Structure formats: C-alpha cells, structure tokens
Amino acid sequence: MKPAKFKYVRAETADHAVEQLCSADPSAKILAGGQSLIPALSARIITTSLLLDIMRCPGLDAVSQTKDQITIGAACRQSRMEASAIVQESIPLLSEALGWVAMPQVRSRGTVVGCLAQANAGGEVPVVSLALDAQLNLLSRGGVAQRMSAKDVYAAETGARLPPQTLIASASFRKRAANEGWGFSEVQLRRGHVALVCCAATLVLDENGRVGSVTIAIGGLTANPYRADRAEKVLLGGAAGDDQIIGDAAHVASDEHPWPARTDLHATGAFRSKAAVAAVVRALTDARARCSTYQPGNTGATNGRA
C-alpha cells in the first residue's frame, strides 16, 4: 500500500496552484488535507502525476465574514473550524456536523473544503452545504473567479461536478438567522466509521409555530447528497409542533431520493431509506427545539419520539 510515483509541488499562491493545474495533465490534483486522497493513492485506486499542496497559500486559511455569510478558505482544517467561535456562532450546523466527520485524529488534518471536493458518499460537509445553499468560490486560470452553488456541484449521482483546472478557493455558508434552528443527525455502524445516512436541516418558525422556511438535505442514502425539495414544500406552513407532520415529511424526504438508494457492504438501500426517515425526524426535531420561537405544547402534539 505505497503510492505510485508523482511529483509534489508546494503552491506559493492560489493562482500559482491553478497555473500548475492548467499546465499539468488531467490527473494532477489539489492536495489540501489529503485524508481521502492519500489513502486512495496508497491503495493505488487512483494515480496522479502531480500533487499541488495549497496549505501554505496566503489567504486560503482565512475565515472571513460579511453580514450574511461566512467564507471558509480551502486551507481551513476541520478541527479548527469545529472549534472556531465564529463557526459555532454563525454556522452551528456546520460545527455540529464536523463532529461527525471521521475521527478527531483525521479532522486535525482534513479540510472543510476538501470534503466538498472529495464528495465521498455520506460526507457530512456536502450535506450541510446543500442545507445551507452554500456557494463554492472557484479560481481558474488567470485569476478568474466564479461561483458555483453546492446544488450544481452535486447535481449528478456521484462526484463533485467542478470545471476542470479550477481550485475551490473557499466555500461560503449563509449565517444562521436569529430565530433559525438547525439539526444534524447521522447513523453509523461504529463511532468514527462512515455515515450510513445523515441529515442536515434548518428551520425557521413564525410566531404561531408554523414553518416559515425549512431546508432538509440527506446524505449517504444516495452517493451524492440531495435536497428534499418535496418534503420542504410539504412542511411549509405546517404546524412544526405536530410530530405527525414531521414524520410524514421525513417519509417524503426519504422517498424522494433522485438516484437509487445505495447498497454496499455496510447496509442495503432499503435499510438506508428507512434509516433516513429516522435521521430526518431527529434533525428536524432538534432544529425545532432550537428555534427561538418554538414553545413545546403550543402548536400541536408534542410526542417527542423520533
């Protein structure tokens, strides 16, 4: 389990990395944390002619914010973001989801943006990116910048659909609204193992406890995550305190998977479909509890079981 030969270059700047990508053959890859890439290279599942290490590029480890968004640079490590006060405050959904990514000893090296690029089945960060309508900020040749929505990036059944020879310089996540609740849940065979299914959800309630806005994203059921658009429509305007409504929406969310449910060594598609329902219920229930306008008992049944 030793990698095949490749050349390694420490990119001096993000532009330099892109320059190198463009002049190299298509197998060249950006190297950030490498926690997915290096094992795949060791197993010789993939090969590459060139690895471009972007971890020292100025500015890529920055976390910046505007009124509405937090932007996380490509060199920001998962452990640092998990512990970051800004992230915990403004994108708590991401902070919570990061606690489920692999194990602490992997998060010390892996990056948030790296997860988005790898698009591993069941990946937590891609799921969150869909739930938060994240934008990926790409850099291509000559300093040209473009944005892609996470939705477009994960539009196909597998893989991150990125233009060739571009670098994801950063990812932007919208900040939590004042009265917005969030929830993340995951089903694993063993703590620290992969996600069989996971769900990220956000929820805003109006003053009557009815759903004002909701996002639900499901990962692991299919290779790429998806937004449960139909379930969201079902929930809009509904009484968030009614567990029946939450449960029904969860079934819709699980059923609306746009690609076949995955069967692999760890679980069948049928199992994942069922587990996804429970994951959605848990994520929505947590989100509801965190809505600052939610009061249990005020709006319908409060049978809290997932």
Add this chain to the structure above:
Amino acid sequence: MAEPDTGFQNTAWENSGDSQTALRLIVNEKEVHALVPDRLLLSDFLRDYLGLTALKVSCGEGACGGCTVVVDGEPARSCTLLAVQTDGSRIVTLEGINAPQGLNQVQRLFQQSHALQCGYCTPGLLMTVHCMMERGLEPNSDQVAHYLSGHLCRCTGYRNILTAVRRALAGEILPEKPEENG
C-alpha cells in the same frame, strides 16, 4: 542552512526517477533536514529514515490509529500524510514523550490497569492520550470515548484502556513500582 540529512536507505531509491523535495521540520524537539521522495509517507519517514519505530502501520488508511503521532499540537495519522507535507511542522512521537528511563505517569497507569495485551495499538493510542491530557479533558466526559473512537484494539476489549485513561485524566499519580494486586 545545513546540508540535508541523507537518511537511511537513500540508496534504495537510486535510479527510481522519483522526484524529491527538501524537508525541514522538528521531530521530538530536534531539527531534521532531509531530501525525500515526494511519495514517501510520513509513517515511513519517521520509522525508516529516523528510526522512530514506536508508531505502527496497521491499516494504512487512517482507520485504526496505530500510526498516530502529534503534528503541530494535534493527533494525526502518519500513514495518511506525505513526509513532504510536514515541512515546517513540529512532530512528536512516543519516543518524544517517553521518560528518559522507565515509564511516565500515563504509561504506569496503563501497566497498572492492564490496558495493553499485545501492545501493537498502544504507541498510537498513547499519543492521542497525550493530547487528551494536554487539553485537560474531564475523565467522565463523552469526549473521552470520542477521542478513543479513533483507535482500534483487537486484544483488550477496551475496558482497561478506558479505566487507565480516566485515571490519567483524573490526575492519578502512581508510585514507581506497580502494585501486585488490586
């Protein structure tokens, strides 16, 4: 700048056509310069070039924790890192936290608690425990299991490991020689 060390087994790479990159880092408080093949894994650099054979390569994919070392203050897998990625980093291995002779406090608690059987997973585990101690984790917090979930042990069933780690986090100090019973 001093000449890079050639390291062990440099001749083993002769004529391979591998591109190499200069590497300068601190390992167990000592500055190391080397010129290494780009694809050399950090685990192999530490074990074969520097002779730091405490860490073990068991799964080769970052899943089991046997190769765990501390990189820039955080526990990390050396088998999922290239040596060249760690330029400028500070790395600590088990050899770097061993007492000059005998056992440190955590190790004594491990012995006392019978928290190792074959001992193969132990060096990596001790590096995570080192970080847990530095971070002052509470012995009964669920963070303990969370950190330890990064380590697989096939022998002990984990019970004595959890005991030893909790005792260490609680600040227990053992006398020099282990007790026979109890």
Add this chain to the structure above:
Amino acid sequence: MAEILPPPVRPARSYRYAGKSIRRGEDPDLLRGKGGFLADLPAPDSAELFVVRSTQPHAIVKEIRTGPALRSPGVIACLTASDLGLIDDALPCLDMIPGTLDVRQRVMATDRVRYVGQPIAVVVATNRYLAEDAAELVQIDYETLPAITGHLAATSPGAPLLYPEFGTNIVYQTTQRDGNPDFAPRDGDIVFRRRFEFHRQTAVPMENRGVIAKLIDDGERLHVESTTQIPNTLHSALALAFGMDAQHIKVTAPRLGGGFGCKEMVYPEEIIVPAVVRKLKRPIRWSEDRREYFASAVHGREETVDAEAVLAPDGEFVALRLTGWANIGAAFGLVPNSPITAMGAMVRGPYRIPNLDARMFSVVTNKVPLNVLRGAGAPQAALLMERLLDEAARILKMDRAEIRRRNLIQPDALPLDRGQTDFAGAGRIIYDEADYPRCLDAALKLADYENLEKERALAAHNGKLLGMGVSMYVEITAVGPYENARIRLQPDGTVVLFSSIVPMGQGSETTQRQLVAEELGIPIEQVSVRQGDTDEVPDAIGTFASRGAAVGGAVARLASRELIKEILKQAGAQFGCASDQLSWEDGCLVGPGIIDESIPMSEIPGRLASRRNDSVPQAIEANFRLDVAHPSYAYAAHIAVVEIDPQTGHIEIPRYAVAHDCGKVANPLLVEGQIVGGVVQGIGQILREKLHYDPSGYPQTRAMMDYVLPGCGDLPVDFQITHMETPTRFNPFGMRGAGEGGCTGAHAAIGTAVADALRDYDIAVDGSGPFTPTWIIEALNRPRHT
C-alpha cells in the same frame, strides 16, 4: 525482557506469585514503543519482497511475463514458482485423517489459481514502493474457469471442481458418535430440525504478517524470522521444502501483535522469502500490508450445519444428529478441518445428550483458505446448541434456565468419556472435573435473570426489544501432545526460561516468570523468559488452543523442579555429599551440617565455582518434556442482555455476565483481560464483521474500513465476571486454558439474546448473522407466517 535488579542479600521470605495479579514485566518495553515486533527489527541490507497475487478466483495460468517488471527501477529479481528451487512445495496440513484428499496449498501457483489473492509471482526490489511499481508491470495471461463460492453449491452435481482429479469438492469427512447414534425417537418424543449458517470472518490482529530471512554463520545456516505462533512447525516445513537438514535452519518468532489463530499457519510467504534468500544470497524482508492481509491471510468460521434434536417431553435431550459442511476455501490451511470437527466433538457442551451422530465435511471453494480462528469451531458449536435448547424450551413452554439445568452433566458424573474424536490433539474426549450447574447459576445470578421479564416489559414500554441470551460452553484447551521447556541458572545468578510459547498479548512471559519464580522460591525480577527460538527449544508444539499458561506454564514449573534437582546434584558433587543431604528451601540451597548458611539461587554459580577453585561461574541447565495425554476442558456460562431498537436496527448490550472456570488461575488480571477481550471480539464478529464475496468469487472486503471491527463504544456497559477454580486432573497444576472462551461465549450468548429479543416475531435466528442493523430491519419487515 524484564528489568533484572540485583538480587537481595538474603531472601527473607518465600516468593509466592501463582494466583496473583502481577503486573506484566513486558509492559515497559511495549509502552515505550520498544516492543521488538517483526516490522521493527533491523533488517540491514535486506531487499523488499512483494507478492504478485492472482486477480482471478479460478483460472488456468497460461503465461507469466516478468520482463517489463525486471526492467523497472530498483528491481533485483522477479520470480515464479519454478525459480524457488523447492524440493516439496506442499504447505503442511496437520489435521488430515485417513481418507482426506490432499488439497494442501502449494507455495506458489504454477498452472492454476484457485482464489483471488493466491501468490503467483514475487518481485524483489530495493524498497517496497519500487517493488509495488514493478509488480504492476508483471503480465499474467489467465484462462478463466467457472468459480464456486458456496459450500453447499460446491457439493451439487455439476458444480465446478477445484481439483478435477478428485472428482469432488468434498475433501474431508469425519464422524463423531456417542451412545446409540442410530437412536430412533420413541412415542411422545419431540423432534425438530434447524439449519444454521455461520458466516465467514477473519482475525484482524493489529499487526500484519511479515518475514525476514537471511543466511547466517558464513552462509551455512538460514535464519527465518516470522510472525508465527508456531516456529517449530515452520521449522520442519522449511526443512522439508528445501530438503535441508533441520539443523541448518533457525526460526525465530518475535513478539506478535496479536494472532488469534491466523498466525497458527505455515504461509506461502514463509517459504517463499527464505527460498529467495537461498537463491539470491541476500537478506530479504516481506511486510504484509492490510489489503494483502484481507486478500490472503486465512479466514475462519464459515459453515452450514443441519441439526436434528430429539427431546423427551420432560425436556431431556436424548439425541442429536448433525450434518455439517465447512467452507474451507481453495486449499488446506494448517488446521482447516478442525473447526468443523470441533462442531461434532464439542457441540453438546456441558449437556449430557447421550446419543450423538455427527457427520462433518470440508468443502473446497474459490475463496482464501480457512483455518482456526479464536475458538476454533467452538463458537459455532455453542451457538447451535444453545439455540436448540431455546427452541426446545419454546416448544415445551419450559423456562430456559430450567431446561438447561435438566440437561447439564452433574458433577458426580465427571470425569465423563464423550468418545473418540478426530479433532487434532484431543484423542479421546474425557471431560474433567467441573460443576456446570453451579457455573450456570452463578452467571444467572450475576445477570439478574430473575427479573428478566420485568426488564423486558420496561424496555418494551420504551419501544425497545430486550432479550437475554443464556449460554454455556465447554471447550478443548491445553492440548498436547507435549511441550518442552529449558531452564538455565545463568553464571550471573539469574534464571532464564527457554519457552516455545510465543507472546501475542496473552502475557505468557509474565505468567511463566510467575510460575518459575514461585517454583524456585526466588524474586520474579531474577527470572526472564526467552521464547520462540527453534535453536533454544528445538522440539516444541507452539501457541494456540489456549495452551500458553496451562501447558507452557506447567512445563515451565516442571522444568524449574528439574533445575532444582540438577542444582542439588551438582552441589552434592561439589560439597562431596549425597544430593539428598542437601535440599531446597525458600529459594536457597540448604544442607545442615554441610553448608553453613543457606545459599540463595543467585549466589550458587559463584559459590560452586569457588569450590572448584574456578574463577568463572558456570551455568546449570535442565529441561523437561511434558507429555499431555488429555486436553483439559475449560467451561463457562455467558449471559448477554441485548436491547434492539426496532426503528434503527441498532443493538446495544447493556449487560454481560460471565461465570468462568479455567481451573487454577496463574494470574487473575490476565485471565480477566482474555475474557473481556475475547467477548468484545466475539461481539464484533456476531454483530458486524463479515467477509463478503460476490458470486463470481471476487472478495468485496478488501480494507480495514470494509470490515467493521468493534470500537470502544461496543464494550458492554455493565460487564461482570465471576471465577470458579476447579482443578483438573489432566494438568499437573490443575490449569485449563483461558484465551479463547470469551469469543465462544459471546457468539452463543449474543446469538441467543438476539433470538430472545425477537421471539415474538417468528424470525429464524439460526446462525451467527452478523446481526447488523440491516439484518434486524430486514428480519422485522419480512412477511410473517401465520
């Protein structure tokens, strides 16, 4: 190696260590990262060997082209079977009985491959990276043959044959009979049949395999270092393979990072590496990586067993009929037929069941060869028996504890002859002294069996399905046929034991040091152990079947007694008296009227030297061969409480209780470690671990993340163990083995607990699952019989 402190001036008291929880002297090295595992051993000037393995499950090998690989940078050689210069290329199999077909594995494939992972060629290069590069360039032309993976399908007419010359895929069969095997049910007897499926597993020790070989003594001798539990067996195999005198070969096993039976094997690589050394005349190292481990290290447990039980209406099991088939993979491992043989031999466990007719078969398929894995067939046997008991209880509407009590062999019926067996090393199965009923009751009490139904109702109220598995097993341990040990009082006054027991986590070094120190009456710090070296113990059996403490420890004690005798004899000669005028007390040589003061062990070489007017002290040595006529039989009751979430399929184990009897315990701390470790391993095996093959014979489980081992969250929350210590007549010190039972008990306890939790659902829980969340959810959602 223990730290040797200077001995005290005069020992003030006897040193007693047997039965004490002495902390391990091997721990400091291990904790400091100086464990001396094979991968850590210096191998200066050695080249790296990498094995090119078959990518086909079943094929004729038409051509192997090594040219492109030879031209790859750093490559020293690229070799195939015919380059190895072997006299005999069959790997040993130790459990072939008369009538067994010879499907021993060949060291390297020649014209045919029979499993994905089988060695076909090797690349030798200056380092592992370059060797892997070159291996990708080796070109192999295969002519694909149809493959077969199912053992039952492999017995059907028309199934592809792995060895056409034999005309069958059934290569081994044995019967186990007792009482009246042709017993016919009487009026009123209840008869029922179940089929049990046991899935394929692998040991996954944290340390992968490895071999380092070199020529020593000016090229006269071959030194092979290997991660083996059985260095002496490897030694004989090498001598045979090369047609060499055994004296010209030395095998050493360093400390192992776990074995669990997968290193109780003579592997192709262990012959290939030395063969390449002989050919190239340079040191060679092979280090297995984890993907190779899954591709080629031996597998375990896969069997199907049909059982027919005959019960009297009062719950007494009167007869048991079994037919069982083991899926032993493509060729024989070292002891591939033993697990299925153990099914017939040990299925009855502690239950009387006077009439038994078991027929067991080994079937070859296009999978990796099968071998023993911790428990060696006992996990499957115990699970089967306990499920039959629970079924019987259900049919008769009897309490599950009661039906067991009714069938347990009573203490006054022991020892009990259970019949001759083909199980290697067992001979005639004679159960030794035991108190099975007391053991069961102790476990039931620990597990609060009385309140089970209350607990079940409470869990149901919370939407969970709770079950309790009640199980017992009897296992063959401490097998013979013999074991040797040598012991030496060194010139410096310390004592060294030379043992064949290879340490792999069981703490054999400390256990043996305790027992030697106890026997000699000296401080344990003065005793060290050297193990796993065929030069030092040329004739030995090895480390498996839970024999390290019971047999290894026993022979160490007996060797110690021989040492004392030898000391008395030599001292008698030096002091000019009969040796019976001297004696040994409290670790000292005493002789009233002959020797003024007692001489402690550590001073004896010096004192005897000065009596000879010799400035150089000499060593005094002794050895002992312990012939083991009968194995001893450890037993236990394991009780598991499981809680199943029917929504998620997740299984928790809130409580686990063990009552365990391994005879006289040398070190309670270490025994308890073996039980806990074995149980958690068993939990992993029955809840999640499985080796998957697709129907065409391609393995799907290829890396660590594919095979879900238990983690620290899988330890039962409340885990209690109580010990009984019934000495056994079959061991000179009353010891039985303790290393494997945890695994056996966990299979039986958890398998039955899951069945109990699902008892209202008419789900057949007949086998080892694994009971993954998918398994549970699918079972719950299956249409019911009305």
